[in-house]
Amino acid sequence: MRPALLLAALVGVWEAVVRLAHVQDYVFPAPSAVARSLYDDSGLLGSATLVTVREIALGYLLAVAFALLIAIALHFSPALRRALLPLLVLSQTVPTVLLAPILAIVLGYGIEPKLVVVAIVCFFPIVVNAVDGLRAADPELIRMMRTLHGSRLAIFRRVEFPGALPSIFSGARVAATYAAVGAVFGEWAGSSAGLGFVILQAQPALETARIFAAVVVLSALALALYGLVTLTERILVPWHA
Amino acid sequence: MLQTAQRADVVVEGVTRILGGRRVLDDLSLTVPEHGRVGIVGRSGAGKSTLLSLVAGLDTPDAGTISVGLADCALMPQRDCLLPWRTALDNACLALENRGVPRGDARRTALPLFTRLGLAGAEELRPAKLSGGMRQRVAFARTLLADKRVLLLDEPFGALDAITRTELQDWLAGALRDEPRTVLLVTHDVEEALLLCDRVLVLADGRIKADFEVDVPRIRTDLGFVELRERALEAIA
Numbered sequence: 393m394r395p396a397l398l399l400a401a402l403v404g405v406w407e408a409v410v411r412l413a414h415v416q417d418y419v420f421p422a423p424s425a426v427a428r429s430l431y432d433d434s435g436l437l438g439s440a441t442l443v444t445v446r447e448i449a450l451g452y453l454l455a456v457a458f459a460l461l462i463a464i465a466l467h468f469s470p471a472l473r474r475a476l477l478p479l480l481v482l483s484q485t486v487p488t489v490l491l492a493p494i495l496a497i498v499l500g501y502g503i504e505p506k507l508v509v510v511a512i513v514c515f516f517p518i519v520v521n522a523v524d525g526l527r528a529a530d531p532e533l534i535r536m537m538r539t540l541h542g543s544r545l546a547i548f549r550r551v552e553f554p555g556a557l558p559s560i561f562s563g564a565r566v567a568a569t570y571a572a573v574g575a576v577f578g579e580w581a582g583s584s585a586g587l588g589f590v591i592l593q594a595q596p597a598l599e600t601a602r603i604f605a606a607v608v609v610l611s612a613l614a615l616a617l618y619g620l621v622t623l624t625e626r627i628l629v630p631w632h633a
Numbered sequence: 634m635l636q637t638a639q640r641a642d643v644v645v646e647g648v649t650r651i652l653g654g655r656r657v658l659d660d661l662s663l664t665v666p667e668h669g670r671v672g673i674v675g676r677s678g679a680g681k682s683t684l685l686s687l688v689a690g691l692d693t694p695d696a697g698t699i700s701v702g703l704a705d706c707a708l709m710p711q712r713d714c715l716l717p718w719r720t721a722l723d724n725a726c727l728a729l730e731n732r733g734v735p736r737g738d739a740r741r742t743a744l745p746l747f748t749r750l751g752l753a754g755a756e757e758l759r760p761a762k763l764s765g766g767m768r769q770r771v772a773f774a775r776t777l778l779a780d781k782r783v784l785l786l787d788e789p790f791g792a793l794d795a796i797t798r799t800e801l802q803d804w805l806a807g808a809l810r811d812e813p814r815t816v817l818l819v820t821h822d823v824e825e826a827l828l829l830c831d832r833v834l835v836l837a838d839g840r841i842k843a844d845f846e847v848d849v850p851r852i853r854t855d856l857g858f859v860e861l862r863e864r865a866l867e868a869i870a
Contacts, residue, residue, distance in 0.1 A: 399642070532712060532714055535686075535691055535708070535710070536714045536733070538691060539691070539707050539781075539785075540707065540775070540779045541731040541732045542727075542731045550719075555718075557718075603639065615699075631717045631718045632717075
């Protein structure tokens with residue numbers, strides 16, 4: 393309840409400052425102007441949201457699938473882990489903003505480059521947490537499994553993977569907050585639809601309130617994805633809650 | 634003696650294990666007859682757990698031979714090591730599932746044992762909902778269901794409070810009477826070893842220092858039992 397109260401207070405202060413200082417809407421819109429834009433532009437924002445949601449959802453799923461595959465491969469091959477993990481860390485120093493235009497050139501202007509940008513942004517926190525979670529398995533549990541006919545695969549399925557789930561989900565939750573930003577970067581590098589595109593078009597038109605409205609929708613999407621991931625964790629990892 | 638007539642099930646012959654430059658086990662030999670129960674007592678650091686790891690086949694000796702290995706032994710570790718994501722019954726079924734038995738069949742096999750071990754009603758509870766004593770019982774059920782000839786018990790009640798511990802010692806004595814197995818028990822609790830085993834060896838500095846036949850009634854207050862316990866305690870000190 394407290395964060396909601398604080399947020400309401402901040403919005404109130406923002407509204408008051410803009411009104412009292414007579415700031416123009418196109419310079420810095422008051423929350424009421426943003427709310428009006430959300431209502432007036434609901435058709436435009438609605439169809440843009442559908443496009444961006446698709447990019448976020450598919451890109452995020454792509455990231456989860458790849459991150460788990462790579463994490464499992466790295467877990468089973470220490471040699472691969474020593475070789476690839478530093479490179480993965482190194483790859484994080486390349487700003488995604490710069491990758492997006494290159495991806496647009498290589499993959500065209502369809503949904504594909506956006507998915508790849510979202511996936512790249514979300515991939516890293518999941519893979520790193522998954523690798524750590526898999527390695528953190530209690531050695532005593534593994535010894536116990538070995539005396540109970542436990543093959544390498546059985547130890548993975550019954551001990552290491554379930555044990556890594558809380559860690560995998562904390563990575564997935566961090567990634568969920570990145571996904572919306574990734575989609576916007578992807579759209580900025582070349583697109584004709586989506587919330588990022590709406591922002592790009594509103595800027596030269598000085599439709600500042602609409603930019604804010606699009607940002608509000610993007611935040612709501614990120615929050616919704618975060619909530620969905622948390623809910624999935626509650627269902628799949630009930631022993632940890 | 635009865636023991637010499639029985640087939641030796643576990644034979645440890647001249648085993649030496651060096652860890653970090655220290656001879657944790659030094660030319661150690663012992664045998665456990667089939668369905669015999671041998672207890673190893675000693676202070677912490679005497680090499681008890683190292684010995685169990687070697688017999689379990691989880692570690693290899695620097696010298697000497699051991700007649701059994703990973704295929705023959707099931708280890709019940711000091712901590713119950715129950716998987717928090719599995720219910721009590723599914724935890725007990727681990728070995729069966731590891732062997733490829735379908736989950737439903739495994740659960741049907743484990744169910745009667747749960748009743749025998751006093752675990753009825755706890756089948757669908759996760760370990761977090763079980764008391765320490767119940768968890769240890771589930772761990773024992775899991776070890777039994779591995780269906781191995783040899784049970785290796787490593788301080789099975791070390792993590793329990795004194796009252797639960799006493800209760801479970803009596804319970805385990807009964808359970809082993811019903812499910813006879815070859816048992817190697819490691820503990821620092823002399824009384825526990827005397828209650829559960831027919832032979833108790835005192836381990837110190839990697840060697841067997843004393844060897845006691847438990848030929849007295851296994852009653853904590855019996856005079857013969859008390860006297861044997863005092864002798865064993867002296868051998869450790």
